Amino acid sequence: MAIIPEDFNVPSQYQHWVGDKAEDHIGPFFFYMDGDQPRTAFRVREQNCNAHNTVHGGVLMAFADYTLCMGANGGENESVLTVSLNSEFTAPGQNGDLILGHCEVIRRGRSIVFVRCQLTANGETVLMASAVVKMLRKNPS
Numbered sequence: 001m002a003i004i005p006e007d008f009n010v011p012s013q014y015q016h017w018v019g020d021k022a023e024d025h026i027g028p029f030f031f032y033m034d035g036d037q038p039r040t041a042f043r044v045r046e047q048n049c050n051a052h053n054t055v056h057g058g059v060l061m062a063f064a065d066y067t068l069c070m071g072a073n074g075g076e077n078e079s080v081l082t083v084s085l086n087s088e089f090t091a092p093g094q095n096g097d098l099i100l101g102h103c104e105v106i107r108r109g110r111s112i113v114f115v116r117c118q119l120t121a122n123g124e125t126v127l128m129a130s131a132v133v134k135m136l137r138k139n140p141s
Contacts, residue, residue: 003028008043010098017070026059029066031075038070040101044093044121055093055126061085063099064117064129071103072113072133079136083112087129097121111135 003016003024014030023029027042042063050056064087069080093099099121106114116130 005030005041010041010043014039014041017066020066023062023066026062027066029063031067031070033075036074036105038067038075038101038103040067040070040103042099044095044097044099046095049095052092053095055095055097055099057087057089060089060093060099060119060127061087061129063101064119064127065131067101067103067117067119068115068129068131069133071105071115071117072131072135080113081134081136083132083134085129085131087127089127091121091124091126093119093121093126099126106130111137 005014006012010030014032016030029042031038031040044055048055048059065082065085072080099119101117101119103115103117111134113133118125119127
């Protein structure tokens, strides 16, 4: 069954990344490529919130990881592995918010990519993150 952005009140320019069951269960998460930089989105639902009705930090970190990996693989269907991820929480996201992500590649090596991202809700930064992501070699057919 297709996961459609509009069903989650996410703008139609975003698309669903097929194949990650964990991200679909948590989110689902959506993206589009703005040149070589991904833009990501996810609508906060009650199941994503903690006892304060704000987005659970682990959910934000999972969404940041999604955004950072999209930056590393350029939105292509290339497998990646997060080596390290650092997060700074700066404000809470609320139930119903549209969380938007933007990723920037800092440096790209042969198999390692250094990336950082910013997640916002209602124009306010809720999380900043940086990561080291390893590009996995494609298996020869």
